Amino acid sequence: MSKAVLITGASSGIGEATARRLAGDGHRVMLGARRTDRLERLVRDIGELGGTAAFRRLDVTDAADVRAFVAAARAEFGRVDVLVNNAGVMPLSPLAALRTDEWDRMIDVNVRGVLHGLAAALPVMREQGSGHIVTIASVGAHEVSPTAAVYCATKFAVRAISEGLRQESDGTLRVSVVSPGVTESELAESIGDPEARRAMQAYRSVALPASAIADAVAYAVSQPPEVDVNEVVVRPAASAQ
Numbered sequence: 062m063s064k065a066v067l068i069t070g071a072s073s074g075i076g077e078a079t080a081r082r083l084a085g086d087g088h089r090v091m092l093g094a095r096r097t098d099r100l101e102r103l104v105r106d107i108g109e110l111g112g113t114a115a116f117r118r119l120d121v122t123d124a125a126d127v128r129a130f131v132a133a134a135r136a137e138f139g140r141v142d143v144l145v146n147n148a149g150v151m152p153l154s155p156l157a158a159l160r161t162d163e164w165d166r167m168i169d170v171n172v173r174g175v176l177h178g179l180a181a182a183l184p185v186m187r188e189q190g191s192g193h194i195v196t197i198a199s200v201g202a203h204e205v206s207p208t209a210a211v212y213c214a215t216k217f218a219v220r221a222i223s224e225g226l227r228q229e230s231d232g233t234l235r236v237s238v239v240s241p242g243v244t245e246s247e248l249a250e251s252i253g254d255p256e257a258r259r260a261m262q263a264y265r266s267v268a269l270p271a272s273a274i275a276d277a278v279a280y281a282v283s284q285p286p287e288v289d290v291n292e293v294v295v296r297p298a299a300s301a302q
């Protein structure tokens with residue numbers, strides 16, 4: 062069945078790969094991010110391949126903007142079947158570096174952004190009597206490492222929020238958390254701290270293609286309504302972390 066799927070952070074990396082994969086599977090995708098030139102190109106690519114896609118500029122830190130994104134998807138496709146909370150940032154640094162603006166940004170995008178998505182999508186899904194929230198967490202939602210304390214805290218948080226949502230669900234809402242290990246994307250480009258940047262270069266020498274994470278999302282989305290895939294962790298086979 063073709064679903065209406067909303068993807069935040071669809072302008073690069075995992076979000077873009079997920080858009081391509083789900084559109085290829087016949088779903089209609091609404092793409093959000095701040096870089097609209099990228100989204101425009103992606104919508105065109107998907108259309109040329111016979112898929113259905115639309116986009117809207119989206120800043121997930123702005124609750125009203127997220128509500129407008131969900132409303133735009135509903136206007137375009139008539140429904141909101143799946144929300145993929147993918148937008149995220151990862152400016153790593155040791156706590157002692159006190160890069161407090163970056164801590165705030167990670168909390169605003171990675172946690173508040175997900176909450177804004179839930180607040181906007183849940184009323185629509187409740188009204189429809191069905192829905193699916195997929196959140197891209199991280200292996201950092203399962204373990205902490207140096208320079209990643211705040212990033213991991215945001216990912217622990219969204220995993221906790223998702224688990225709470227699952228427990229409160231009345232059976233009409235499905236809740237999935239997909240936790241990638243190191244994956245090719247633009248994520249590490251936001252690291253300003255020199256020590257964290259050096260450590261990340263070595264860590265990222267083995268990375269999954271973003272399509273591997275898109276495949277995991279597609280697996281969760283494609284299950285029959287009574288099957289709720291709650292947690293998927295996907296790491297490179299050659300990576301210990």
Ligand code: NDP
Binds near residue numbers: 071094150170197248
């Ligand atoms: P990218 O940097 O390639 O993609 C991040 C996406 O988030 C971009 O599309 C960016 O779009 C978007 N984004 C950032 N800030 C905002 C905002 N305020 N509002 C809307 N969109 C925003 O990295 P990934 O593809 O790797 O990241 C996707 C998710 O995967 C993140 O949640 C990340 O934490 C998670 N993850 C990634 C791993 C990896 O190794 N790559 C490992 C574990 C988890 P734009 O700038 O255009 O707004």
